[in-house]
Amino acid sequence: EFVISRGERVFVERIDVEGNATTLDRVIRRQFTTVEGDPFDPRAIRQTAERLRATGFFSDVQVEGRPGTAADQVIVDVDVEEQPTGSLGFSASFSTDTGVGLAVNFSESNFLGRGQALAFSFNTTDGSRALDFNFTEPHFMARDLSLNLRLFYAETSSQNRSFDTLDYGLRGGLGFPVSEFGRLNVYAGVEQNEISNVAGVSPIIAADAGARLAAYVGAQYSYDTRDRGIDPTRGVRLQFGTEYAGLGGDADYLRATFLGIAEQQIMREEVTLRASFEAGAIEALSGNT
Numbered sequence: 144e145f146v147i148s149r150g151e152r153v154f155v156e157r158i159d160v161e162g163n164a165t166t167l168d169r170v171i172r173r174q175f176t177t178v179e180g181d182p183f184d185p186r187a188i189r190q191t192a193e194r195l196r197a198t199g200f201f202s203d204v205q206v207e208g209r210p211g212t213a214a215d216q217v218i219v220d221v222d223v224e225e226q227p228t229g230s231l232g233f234s235a236s237f238s239t240d241t242g243v244g245l246a247v248n249f250s251e252s253n254f255l256g257r258g259q260a261l262a263f264s265f266n267t268t269d270g271s272r273a274l275d276f277n278f279t280e281p282h283f284m285a286r287d288l289s290l291n292l293r294l295f296y297a298e299t300s301s302q303n304r305s306f307d308t309l310d311y312g313l314r315g316g317l318g319f320p321v322s323e324f325g326r327l328n329v330y331a332g333v334e335q336n337e338i339s340n341v342a343g344v345s346p347i348i349a350a351d352a353g354a355r356l357a358a359y360v361g362a363q364y365s366y367d368t369r370d371r372g373i374d375p376t377r378g379v380r381l382q383f384g385t386e387y388a389g390l391g392g393d394a395d396y397l398r399a400t401f402l403g404i405a406e407q408q409i410m411r412e413e414v415t416l417r418a419s420f421e422a423g424a425i426e427a428l429s430g431n432t
Contacts (some may be wrong), residue, residue, distance in 0.1 A: 146420075153217050154216050155177055155181050155183050158172065158178075158179060158221065159221065160223070161223070162223040163260070165225055165256040166201075166225060167257060170253075170256065173285075174194040188219060190229055192206040197408050199221075199228065201224055201418075202224050202225070202392065203223070204224075205223075206219065207220050208220070228238075228251060228252045230249070233247055240393060244266065244269075247266070248263070248264045252364065258277070262275075271298065273298075276292075276294045277292075279291045284305075284377075287319060287320055288319050289318040289328075290316070293315075297309075297311070306336070308337065309339075312332060312335060313333060313334075314331070316330030322366075324366050324371065327362065329360065330363075330378060331358075331361075333392070334357050336355045337355075338352050355394060356392030357388050357392050358388065358391045359394070360403075361385060363382060363383070364383050364384075366371075366380070366381045366382075367379075367380045367381075374405070381400070384401075385398065385400075396426060399423065401421065401423070402419070403419065403420045
């Protein structure tokens with residue numbers, strides 16, 4: 144026999160956050176679907192704890208409810224233990240072909256405790272230089288809307304190859320959820336590619352000499368159940384993308400891509416098996432190649 148009876152209505156009096164010396168309170172609170180004054184839902188509180196653990200900002204997360212100032216009030220205590228979220232690396236190398244090389248890499252997934260991701264890399268040798276900068280704001284304008292910006296610059300000289308190259312560009316995009324496991328990203332960018340000093344090289348490379356400007360827009364849909372759902376030890380990621388270049392410049396093409404990943408954790412979740420499949424196609428427009 145199943146007896147369904149109406150229980151007492153209990154509400155969230157307040158949410159107390161402790162243990163976050165660096166991470167701002169708002170970064171933790173935005174993982175809650177419950178706010179002060181809402182009915183107390185233990186299932187929603189458990190899901191919030193899982194989302195906080197999934198950020199990677201904390202080594203331990205405890206979310207519990209305790210009696211409030213009245214019989215129908217509950218105080219939600221959030222106790223977190225922060226862990227390092229950034230890395231800084233330096234390296235040096237020497238080669239008889241390119242001489243001395245230096246590289247600097249920096250990444251931080253919780254920049255200034257704001258939940259922002261920042262990555263920067265720079266490397267140089269006696270004939271090449273490369274710079275890459277990435278920034279992601281996961282809650283742009285205080286909404287479930289991610290903003291991503293990327294800036295890159297790379298050049299090589301004929302000291303380590305038979306021609307010179309120069310590539311630089313800027314790309315920006317927005318991402319937002321369209322379902323529980325689905326997310327859509329839209330982006331736009333512009334980049335310049337140059338090949339020069341092609342004397343004495345292959346005719347195929349020589350035919351590409353000069354500068355090419357590409358302005359493009361694209362969209363990417365991803366469906367990801369890994370580390371989520373009823374069974375977090377297995378999951379899939381399906382990603383579909385399309386990109387169009389022809390908003391100006393020299394490039395005019397339509398590109399489609401697909402990525403499929405399946406994962407399964409075994410041996411008490413200490414080993415992860417992963418299978419992936421990737422495919423793509425590009426169609427030149429306006430008679431270009």
